[in-house]
Amino acid sequence: MNAVLKQQDQYASFGTRISDVPVNNHLGWLESEAIHIMREVVAEAKNPALLFSGGKDSIVMLILAEKAFRPDRFPFPLLHIDTEHNFPEVIAFRDERAAALGEKLIVRSVQDSINTGRVVLRREDESRNVHQTVTLLDSIREFEFDALFGGARRDEEKARAKERILSHRDEFGQWDPKNQRPELWDLYNARLHKGEHFRAFPISNWTELDVWQYIAREKLAVPSIYYAHERLVVDRRGLLAPITELTPPRAGETPVLRTVRFRTVGDITCTCPVLSDAATVEEILLETAVTRVTERGATRMDDQTSDASMELRKKAGYF
Amino acid sequence: MSTVDTLRFTTAGSVDDGKSTLIGRLLYDTKSILEDQLLSIENTTARRGGKGVDLSLLTDGLTAEREQGITIDVAYRYFATLKRRFIIADTPGHEQYTRNMVTGASTADLSLILVDASKGLQTQSRRHAIIASLLGIAHVVVVVNKIDLVNYSQEVFDRIRRDFIAFARTLNFARVDFIPASALEGDMVVDRGERLNWYQGPTLLELLEATRAAESAAGDFRFPVQLVARSKFGAKSEFRGYMGRIESGRVSVGDRIAVLPSGLEATVLDIVTLDGSLKTASAPQSVTLLLDTQIDVSRGDLFAHVEDLPTVTNQITANLSWMSSQPLDASFAKPGRYLIKHTTQTVRVVLEGIDFRLDVNSLERETGVASFKLNDIGRVRLKTLRPLMVDAYVGKFGANRATGSFILIDDVTNQTVAAGMILGEVGND
Numbered sequence A: 001m002n003a004v005l006k007q008q009d010q011y012a013s014f015g016t017r018i019s020d021v022p023v024n025n026h027l028g029w030l031e032s033e034a035i036h037i038m039r040e041v042v043a044e045a046k047n048p049a050l051l052f053s054g055g056k057d058s059i060v061m062l063i064l065a066e067k068a069f070r071p072d073r074f075p076f077p078l079l080h081i082d083t084e085h086n087f088p089e090v091i092a093f094r095d096e097r098a099a100a101l102g103e104k105l106i107v108r109s110v111q112d113s114i115n116t117g118r119v120v121l122r123r124e125d126e127s128r129n130v131h132q133t134v135t136l137l138d139s140i141r142e143f144e145f146d147a148l149f150g151g152a153r154r155d156e157e158k159a160r161a162k163e164r165i166l167s168h169r170d171e172f173g174q175w176d177p178k179n180q181r182p183e184l185w186d187l188y189n190a191r192l193h194k195g196e197h198f199r200a201f202p203i204s205n206w207t208e209l210d211v212w213q214y215i216a217r218e219k220l221a222v223p224s225i226y227y228a229h230e231r232l233v234v235d236r237r238g239l240l241a242p243i244t245e246l247t248p249p250r251a252g253e254t255p256v257l258r259t260v261r262f263r264t265v266g267d268i269t270c271t272c273p274v275l276s277d278a279a280t281v282e283e284i285l286l287e288t289a290v291t292r293v294t295e296r297g298a299t300r301m302d303d304q305t306s307d308a309s310m311e312l313r314k315k316a317g318y319f
Numbered sequence B: 001m002s003t004v005d006t007l008r009f010t011t012a013g014s015v016d017d018g019k020s021t022l023i024g025r026l027l028y029d030t031k032s033i034l035e036d037q038l039l040s041i042e043n044t045t046a047r048r049g050g051k052g053v054d055l056s057l058l059t060d061g062l063t064a065e066r067e068q069g070i071t072i073d074v075a076y077r078y079f080a081t082l083k084r085r086f087i088i089a090d091t092p093g094h095e096q097y098t099r100n101m102v103t104g105a106s107t108a109d110l111s112l113i114l115v116d117a118s119k120g121l122q123t124q125s126r127r128h129a130i131i132a133s134l135l136g137i138a139h140v141v142v143v144v145n146k147i148d149l150v151n152y153s154q155e156v157f158d159r160i161r162r163d164f165i166a167f168a169r170t171l172n173f174a175r176v177d178f179i180p181a182s183a184l185e186g187d188m189v190v191d192r193g194e195r196l197n198w199y200q201g202p203t204l205l206e207l208l209e210a211t212r213a214a215e216s217a218a219g220d221f222r223f224p225v226q227l228v229a230r231s232k233f234g235a236k237s238e239f240r241g242y243m244g245r246i247e248s249g250r251v252s253v254g255d256r257i258a259v260l261p262s263g264l265e266a267t268v269l270d271i272v273t274l275d276g277s278l279k280t281a282s283a284p285q286s287v288t289l290l291l292d293t294q295i296d297v298s299r300g301d302l303f304a305h306v307e308d309l310p311t312v313t314n315q316i317t318a319n320l321s322w323m324s325s326q327p328l329d330a331s332f333a334k335p336g337r338y339l340i341k342h343t344t345q346t347v348r349v350v351l352e353g354i355d356f357r358l359d360v361n362s363l364e365r366e367t368g369v370a371s372f373k374l375n376d377i378g379r380v381r382l383k384t385l386r387p388l389m390v391d392a393y394v395g396k397f398g399a400n401r402a403t404g405s406f407i408l409i410d411d412v413t414n415q416t417v418a419a420g421m422i423l424g425e426v427g428n429d
């Protein structure tokens, strides 16, 4: 057998060392590419904003924005589309970071969209994830944003794998995967007709492992729930659903206390933790290097409903 | 362009040469496929009446593509071994073939060309090679796939190899490797297998791991200015910082640079990053440069060392790849319709003339052409309304991708309609 594979097999065994994680000098290249993209978009857009949720990808986006634009202020506000179904640790973290940076944070709430009838729920406790699209598109119209920076990565999902770094949205916020502008070299075409906008994805070429390696390298703080903690959960179709005020156990379910951490921190009603003892960035890195399940597969109930749910949501204007 | 420890490569093959299976095999055998992905593929394989894991489904795309049974766009895929990480630009065949291939190749260090052993070298393989060469890819790996269908025959492999070499002599490759493989059975992709013992060379993965990626730190210093920072957070003092990415070469504090196109000179005073000042920086770093004198600098200008200047010109000769379903508008000759985006500037452009269209299957030049349509490639002369700072796309250090490339944008539709590789100044190419 090939030597590389033999070594890779050892990943799964006890005693993996940090030096066994694949090379990370490429972080410098990824960082520089992201800074270049942010500066190009700022140079060509009239009114950009940066989506900041307090999750790990958007934390990386913030430090990249600092690297791109300090010692000046950010040439854009931060924007969060809040489902109000978020983990409190994440919202606290979001507010703290924005304050520490001295940058403007705009929050628009899905609850407001529900109150004004823009969003109609079929069930009171249904996931608000998909409904963020309405609030997002309304905010874009409200502020006349023409470019939104997002922290999505191409390794997350197959619809993402085909998305441009600078992704065009029509006046209804829709993504048309069959009719994307070709994107060559590092030459981004940022031209728009009135009412259209762009989503810009500076960390398109990063993987989940890159994100954690970068968080480790830059010593970035992340919300506590990314690290191992004890939590009440129930097992649903192989996913561990967190038991919270918003998500009580269903009839016949017995919650159990488990040591878990979150790999993504989205809407409480559809984001699940994974079993883990990883209490430091280094331990998370090791775990990520050996993990056998994708980030979305392990944590997102909304992506399991269908093979193409992300594609459908994206076409409608989702992040 | 990537650094030494990331290799970006593109895969090209005609429909059914086994490209999806090969990529699937690479990902599967390097254990890059996670359990939930495998499960989902097993389910799909079973639903379609198959058994086990159909590797080609790993790279299955969008619903729209599955409905039509074709792939319509470039997909980017990521995997890593202990030695390095890889980014694959997976470019599909079919109608928009040339357009997709050019797109994928524009950021690649290496091109994998698949040949079906049972069919031999086809016209399409020649086209793949010609496009790779036009895009400045120096290293090509020809994977002679489906070798199991010809009984793992060395003779068949040698014949395809001879045919390819005979044809590729006219192209600009620094290196061409040949590997016999069965993507389906797994021979010589990641594992050697036991049926190709006559072949002594590396497996595909070994070769990819050992290949040197282009080093952009080589070459002359080129720094297109992206933005000018005029203020410092919280401070009142005067501040002028020039933000950009070093596209090639290196720069140090104290270096004499020229600001182009004006030609005014200055000395580098500081190289600023969030992590502190640097003495020296090199490609592909993004930095902010401070100069010792106040000169007028704006986005679109370019810094270079005074002794290694690019060509400053408004008349260029270039290879153009047409990417729009709307053909090149003949009124292109009048200013108005098209814009050129080159480094960080976007200016109006006029077509001075079409020298020829290139037959990408045979390399023959067709003259007297009045327009280009989707997937056409040819040589043109362009005149820009402001000067560009250019280097030949294929230069002495490999491809000068940053200063040698451009796109054309249709001012009416805002579409990206063409990609260009600069050959040089008109009359000087």
Ligand SMILES: Nc1nc2c(ncn2[C@@H]2O[C@H](COP(=O)(O)OP(=O)(O)O)[C@@H](O)[C@H]2O)c(=O)[nH]1
Pocket (backbone or CB within 6 Å): B013, B014, B015, B016, B017, B018, B019, B020, B021, B022, B056, B145, B146, B147, B148, B149, B181, B182, B183, B184, B185
């Ligand atoms: N015998 C054999 N069949 C192969 C090999 N690689 C791919 N195939 C088959 O060739 C067909 C086309 O493969 P696919 O990967 O979908 O081709 P693509 O259109 O180039 O992506 C499928 O039926 C594969 O199973 C190989 O190495 N040997």
